[in-house]
Amino acid sequence: MSDSVTAGPAAWVNLPDAAERLGVSISKVHQMIREGQLLAVKHDGIRQIPAELLANSTVLKHLPGVLTLLRDAGYNDEEALRWLYEPDPDLDGSAALGLGGHRAREVKRRAQALGF
Template identity: 45%
Template sequence: MSSDPSSEPPLAEVDLASLVPEWIDWAEAARRLEVTVAKVRTMIRDHELAAAVPAPGAGQQLPADFIVDGLPVKGLPGLLTMMHDNGYDDREIIAWLYLDQDFPGRGIDALLENRGSEVKRRAQAMAF
């Protein structure tokens, strides 16, 4: 992160298409999770997964990194719930997870490396 936060766009305006390396649609998410598309919709609504429109006209999709070995990445559902409770929407949360933070690296990398408590602490600090 740069030392001048005012020079960075708000999370809601970040270009998600260029930030997230691979997006999957709800049908592919359902296939990877071995559930129905309706269940994927429920998981997004219940903050077990997050989805956003990565580019105009693309339709809602999920970062492929959110599903590992047939399950939501460990720590993601709790993080999503906490951030939603603090007023962030899915688009902002996805942007935050994929922007280079002081973890070291990106929040998504910390989750994938089972360092979720570190990500959660930083997300909690953002609420204050």
């Protein structure tokens, strides 16, 4: 029996708060998003970042690589977000949560397989 939980981030961070958490300027956050190092989508009408993608004062280590793989497979930002938060108990709940732990290599392997 599966839970009827909607897949998605547990919390969101707006861009100015992300800049503060990362210790960089807002311009640098915009650059990171443009360059595919970070993912931001409109949530409640404001461009925001899923909080789980920020680890303390950095971006999750494997996130930029996974985002590149997803973009290479033709995913746009919204599709990448859906893929990252698709429920998957084998990845600690979802690919986004798996990236923050010992499942990161499996997340990367699965993202890479999307291109084939």
